[in-house]
Amino acid sequence: MSLGRVAAIARQDLRILRTDLMAIVPLIVLPLVVMPFLRPAFRAAFHFGGLHRATGAEQVVPGMAVTFGFFLVMNTSSSFFREHMWRTWDRLRASAAGPAEIMLGKLVTPLVEFAIQFVVLFGLAGALMDLHVRGSWLGLGAVGCAFAVFLVTTGVAVTAICRTYMQATATVTAGALVMAGFAGALVPFALLPPWAQAVSPLVPSYWAMQGYKHAIFGGKPVLLPVLALLGFALLSGLLAAARFRFDDHKLGPT
Amino acid sequence: MLKVRGVHKSYETVRALDGVDLDVERGEIVALLGPNGAGKSTLVSVVAGLCRPDQGEIRLNGIDTRAHPGLARQQVGLSPQETGIYPILSVRDNLRFFGELAGLRRPELERRIEEVAAAFSLGGLLGRQGRKLSGGEARRLHTAMIVLQRSPLLLLDEVTAGVDVQARKQLLDLIGALAGRGSAVLYCTHYLHEIEALGAQRVAILLEGRVVIAGSVAELVGALGGSFVELRFDRQPAGLDLPPGTVAVEENVLRVPAEGSPAVAAAELAGRLDRSGATLREIKLVQPSLESVFLSVTAGTSNGGPP
Numbered sequence: 001m002s003l004g005r006v007a008a009i010a011r012q013d014l015r016i017l018r019t020d021l022m023a024i025v026p027l028i029v030l031p032l033v034v035m036p037f038l039r040p041a042f043r044a045a046f047h048f049g050g051l052h053r054a055t056g057a058e059q060v061v062p063g064m065a066v067t068f069g070f071f072l073v074m075n076t077s078s079s080f081f082r083e084h085m086w087r088t089w090d091r092l093r094a095s096a097a098g099p100a101e102i103m104l105g106k107l108v109t110p111l112v113e114f115a116i117q118f119v120v121l122f123g124l125a126g127a128l129m130d131l132h133v134r135g136s137w138l139g140l141g142a143v144g145c146a147f148a149v150f151l152v153t154t155g156v157a158v159t160a161i162c163r164t165y166m167q168a169t170a171t172v173t174a175g176a177l178v179m180a181g182f183a184g185a186l187v188p189f190a191l192l193p194p195w196a197q198a199v200s201p202l203v204p205s206y207w208a209m210q211g212y213k214h215a216i217f218g219g220k221p222v223l224l225p226v227l228a229l230l231g232f233a234l235l236s237g238l239l240a241a242a243r244f245r246f247d248d249h250k251l252g253p254t
Numbered sequence: 255m256l257k258v259r260g261v262h263k264s265y266e267t268v269r270a271l272d273g274v275d276l277d278v279e280r281g282e283i284v285a286l287l288g289p290n291g292a293g294k295s296t297l298v299s300v301v302a303g304l305c306r307p308d309q310g311e312i313r314l315n316g317i318d319t320r321a322h323p324g325l326a327r328q329q330v331g332l333s334p335q336e337t338g339i340y341p342i343l344s345v346r347d348n349l350r351f352f353g354e355l356a357g358l359r360r361p362e363l364e365r366r367i368e369e370v371a372a373a374f375s376l377g378g379l380l381g382r383q384g385r386k387l388s389g390g391e392a393r394r395l396h397t398a399m400i401v402l403q404r405s406p407l408l409l410l411d412e413v414t415a416g417v418d419v420q421a422r423k424q425l426l427d428l429i430g431a432l433a434g435r436g437s438a439v440l441y442c443t444h445y446l447h448e449i450e451a452l453g454a455q456r457v458a459i460l461l462e463g464r465v466v467i468a469g470s471v472a473e474l475v476g477a478l479g480g481s482f483v484e485l486r487f488d489r490q491p492a493g494l495d496l497p498p499g500t501v502a503v504e505e506n507v508l509r510v511p512a513e514g515s516p517a518v519a520a521a522e523l524a525g526r527l528d529r530s531g532a533t534l535r536e537i538k539l540v541q542p543s544l545e546s547v548f549l550s551v552t553a554g555t556s557n558g559g560p561p
Contacts, residue, residue, distance in 0.1 A: 002357075005354075005355055008351065008354035011351075011354070012340075012347075015343055015347055015351075016342060016343065019342045019343060020342055086338060087334070087336045087338035088338045088339065088340060089338075090299075090304055090332075090338070091338045093304055094302040094303060094327065094330065094332040095352065095355040095356070096324075096327050096328045096355055096356060096357065097355055247304065247305055
């Protein structure tokens, strides 16, 4: 294992990201656009529920972070599909970089993207929208780290399963909406129908929302959500390990 | 440098390699010829570590590719058949990436980038995005990305495809110079005339997954490169009683071995033509060459047309 080669692959993907920043628009810009529209409704919902000090940011910031965070799955997957589309995948595989180095190098950029999203949404947007973290910033960061690991391992699993870029896009888009719905990211969890609330703990994004909310409101530990997210990440990782074939031929966007 | 022994590789029901043996020494250029589907690209992929052989042994610089794939990969530079570059990155960043993967660090990396860019006439294009290059420029970059690494073994799969005449000559000269500096080169091509221009020391002809003959151009021509009488008809001839070794180059073009005197062979053939139902349009004598070797070796195969 050469850290130099891992770093070279990571740098290359960062160069690509720098050249085409559109990849992070869905992660960062779209939530910023949507948040101001949703915050008043969430504030009203919290006030109706008796939380009179709530600003609505406690729901809208983590909710949008979770909903749009799923685009990280697509970004992770895209970094593999585009190598196939550009016919550079075999060149990369024939280079001195081994499979583990390629995989690790490819995961760095999505994690950097997640870190940017986390800082912008919870830091900047939080400040602009009166988000008060009454629990722990450290806990918030721990949930973010666990969620990021889940998202990138899921990105690799999606790449392993899908043969074409369109299949990956459709899978991630559908998955993101369903998961955001069950997580209580689109509407507060308490307003979900009982059957959805019963199913929610089976959905990874539910634990991300719970973790963020525990860290924001305080009073409850984030350990269980973090462990749950790492457990889902392990499942995604196992699926990816079982199905990912470096010599598969993938089809990029047509 | 490269030793391939008894390598087999099958894809489902297709046997792509069927016991290939091949050596390439340091400083040597070996040209690999074969009709479409003969297994050239599969052999290159197996040597480059892109796919595992079902059976057999490959050693790169003495390293067993199965036992030490990571070490083996460091010995090889692959320029695949299809152009593969990062279109949204600059020529410099494309070169830089493959230099970094080979472990080059500044300032050596930047020096090599300048050197290789100059050699491939890309010096003025270093800041240009890959997608804005012409087909020939992209192809040159594609090959330069590997040459930059100065690997002990270069696997070059049809690197001159789509390259103009001037750039092709430049590229062949450069490959020759790399071999002169000690790199072993396995060069797959469809262009027989390139082999002489390249100064390939040996030629190996791959047919249905096996190396059927290998040697210097002179050895092959001496052993198999007999003269041919080439007959071109207005349509496919029928009912001709032709001597063994006759090759259909095209539907209406036959090459008949001219054993002994070509003039006698041509006269004998002329006597049989009235039964063919086709009109003879052209008759010519083909002198011994690598092409005649190739055609005689591939005669009778389903892909035995021109390489």
